[in-house]
Amino acid sequence: MYQIGEVATMAKVSIRLLRHYDEIGLLVPSGRSEAGYRLYGHSDLQHLQQILFYRTLEFPLEEIQRLMSAPGFDRHAALLQQRELIRRKAQELGAVLDLLEQTIADIDPGVQEKNTMSTQQMFEVFPDMKQEYQDEAQERWGNTAAWKQSAARWKKYTKTDMERMKQEMAHVYGQLEKVFAAGTRPDAPAALAAIEAARLMSDKWFYDCPKELHVKGTEWTSSDERFVRNIDKNCPGLATWMHQAAKANLHP
Amino acid sequence: MYQIGEVATMAKVSIRLLRHYDEIGLLVPSGRSEAGYRLYGHSDLQHLQQILFYRTLEFPLEEIQRLMSAPGFDRHAALLQQRELIRRKAQELGAVLDLLEQTIADIDPGVQEKNTMSTQQMFEVFPDMKQEYQDEAQERWGNTAAWKQSAARWKKYTKTDMERMKQEMAHVYGQLEKVFAAGTRPDAPAALAAIEAARLMSDKWFYDCPKELHVKGTEWTSSDERFVRNIDKNCPGLATWMHQAAKANLHP
DNA sequence: GTTAAGGCCTCACGCAACGGGAGAGTCAAG
DNA sequence: CTTGACTCTCCCGTTGCGTGAGGCCTTAAC
Structure with missing residues (x-):
């Protein structure tokens, strides 16, 4: 059983964040000490890790909570899906990188060549993070x-x-x-x-x-x-x- | 000169966002029509692209504003730096991916092998996005x-x-x-x-x-x-x- | 013994970066 | 001249925490 501060340093998150996740019921520590101290067990750490994976994918916390406490939630399957989504996200970053290269090349040649880049090109690749991945999770559910x-x-x-x-x-x-x-x-x-x-x-x-x-x-x-x-x-x-x-x- | 809606669809951002950026002075359209409609020129689009690059790096808007309107701001140099930072971010994502693989492997073998993963390993790679890149920008400034x-x-x-x-x-x-x-x-x-x-x-x-x-x-x-x-x-x-x-x- | 230093607790307010209306003016098309 | 698609300016709401304020626990040192 770890105290909140230990967990915070291990996971490199703030104490406040952990308390917040407790408040909203996303990560409720599995115990409390006599004095009311939050006590986190190993399963809580796994939970937290999961949450952080989802967070890197920019899932809203509420979504994470729903997913993780859903009746059929399966950690292994979730990990596989997350892997897939993170791969996709990495690809998107790659696209942004390409765009950067292009943009650099477009203005590089010396003084001031005319901008050959179309306005469409200029914005094609920026990730519309908002939904994208969540939709995916929803599709599976169907209705x-x-x-x-x-x-x-x-x-x-x-x-x-x-x-x-x-x-x-x-x-x-x-x-x-x-x-x-x-x-x-x-x-x-x-x-x-x-x-x-x-x-x-x-x-x-x-x-x-x-x-x-x-x-x-x-x-x-x-x-x-x-x-x-x-x-x-x-x-x-x-x-x-x-x-x-x-x-x-x-x-x- | 484009209207706000056109810009929004081109850049795939919301109209509200553009108005917000105007409000806070981050992207003030270079003109207004008689009726008060915001009118964006091509340089505004370039500006917006820059901003979006910075935003993918999760710079706070205020930071972006300061950087971009700083006395010595140079678009080309900024693009080069952004390229570097985005590369680094891609690497971080790669690290997260590795961790995911590891985690999957750790619980995969059939029923329930004991978790061999240390608590340190569990969290080593999550990006501490908060500062990281901004610090970099600050270092250059020195003091x-x-x-x-x-x-x-x-x-x-x-x-x-x-x-x-x-x-x-x-x-x-x-x-x-x-x-x-x-x-x-x-x-x-x-x-x-x-x-x-x-x-x-x-x-x-x-x-x-x-x-x-x-x-x-x-x-x-x-x-x-x-x-x-x-x-x-x-x-x-x-x-x-x-x-x-x-x-x-x-x-x- | 007590006292100082950390670590923890619970409010509670604050903030960034927008989202989402309400209510009203504008502009081309039928 | 009206209708529908755009636009404007307030202004309030939300998410995901940051940041104290004020107070209790625990340990180690004087």
């Missing part, structure tokens, strides 16, 4: 309306809300795993009950989720390796089974 | 105290102040050039008067500038090719001559 709603709701959740949500989720997924592990067929009543509970949870915490959308949702998660790996962690095949159950639940 | 004071003063200057300053500077440099062009020796009374005027101007607009510091200042500018090129633009040898005059002015 934008639902996404936005989810994002909007997250804003309002307090820490206690989050706690409650986590508990509910654990319970619902526990049920699903139990039913699935028992070999229940996805159109059996017990399966339908469990999947319905999952749907209602999505509806409550994330976005309006009618049965049709839930079918879609389970389809995505069962076809995206990142989610599958996480959902199937304890129960291989669960993701697909959930999708089938959701379909069966359409016409009970 | 930090004077620099800071200069920076502090700039904050308070209004546009009209800037106008007045430009006029004064033009006048003082005009005098210097005239005296110099006449072949006056740097220790002649006319030279001393002109250099003293220059010193007082520095003192007034930039930072407390006793004669000793002015000697230093002229020494820097006469040994830094970027300034020399600008000062000597019309009068080759002026920078060095000013340095000598400043020395002579120590003991008039």
Whole structure:
């Protein structure tokens, strides 16, 4: 367990930043000392590292928070994606470099050759960092309306809300795993009950989720390796089974 | 002459940003239409490009403004420096990439090998963007105290102040050039008067500038090719001559 | 014992760099 | 002469922290 100052020097960030991340719930230290000192464990450090990776990609903090505490978040997959995005960012920097070279060449030859560079050229490569990468993350999720709603709701959740949500989720997924592990067929009543509970949870915490959308949702998660790996962690095949159950639940 | 919207689409920035840059005096369009519409000329576009380069390097706007309207600012030199800095930034990104690879490798092997990565390693490479590059720009200037004071003063200057300053500077440099062009020796009374005027101007607009510091200042500018090129633009040898005059002015 | 030096805590305000309206004038086209 | 696309000037809101102020904890030195 490290104190806040140690973490700050290790990660070369300010103490204030760590406190800020605690305030907004992005990185809540896993313990407190008797005197109220923040105590960070090793998992917190991993968390922080993740956050810093996202930050180099200029993700807004809120986005980072949503991503990292999303139901299907998988560290390994996230790292792979980040690698990809950082590669792309490096390429962009390369483009800027090229533009610089060009610009230099354009005004270099001695006194004052006429500017041969078109106004289009002049600005072609500047990174529009604002969205770019986030959009990518969203595409994977597919539906934008639902996404936005989810994002909007997250804003309002307090820490206690989050706690409650986590508990509910654990319970619902526990049920699903139990039913699935028992070999229940996805159109059996017990399966339908469990999947319905999952749907209602999505509806409550994330976005309006009618049965049709839930079918879609389970389809995505069962076809995206990142989610599958996480959902199937304890129960291989669960993701697909959930999708089938959701379909069966359409016409009970 | 382009309207604000055209510039915005060309440079892929928001209209609001352009207005903001106008407000803070960073990029004041070179004209206005009768109706008060901002009109941007080609030089404004060049200016904007410069600004965007600096912004990719995450220079604070105020810094950019100071640099670009500094007495000895030279576009070509600036471009060269920016190239260097962007190269460095690309390297940093590369380092982050390496760290990502390492981290991935560290948790990849199947189930759960123990984390072999030290906490130091975990954070070694994250760019401390805050200062880094600006410091570089400052080093060139040498004296930090004077620099800071200069920076502090700039904050308070209004546009009209800037106008007045430009006029004064033009006048003082005009005098210097005239005296110099006449072949006056740097220790002649006319030279001393002109250099003293220059010193007082520095003192007034930039930072407390006793004669000793002015000697230093002229020494820097006469040994830094970027300034020399600008000062000597019309009068080759002026920078060095000013340095000598400043020395002579120590003991008039 | 106490006292001084760090490190930590919680407010709380401040700041940069814009985003996003509101309300109103301008300008070409139909 | 009106409509739609642009533009203008306020002015308030937001994100991601920086920077104290004022006060408690802990340790090491006098």
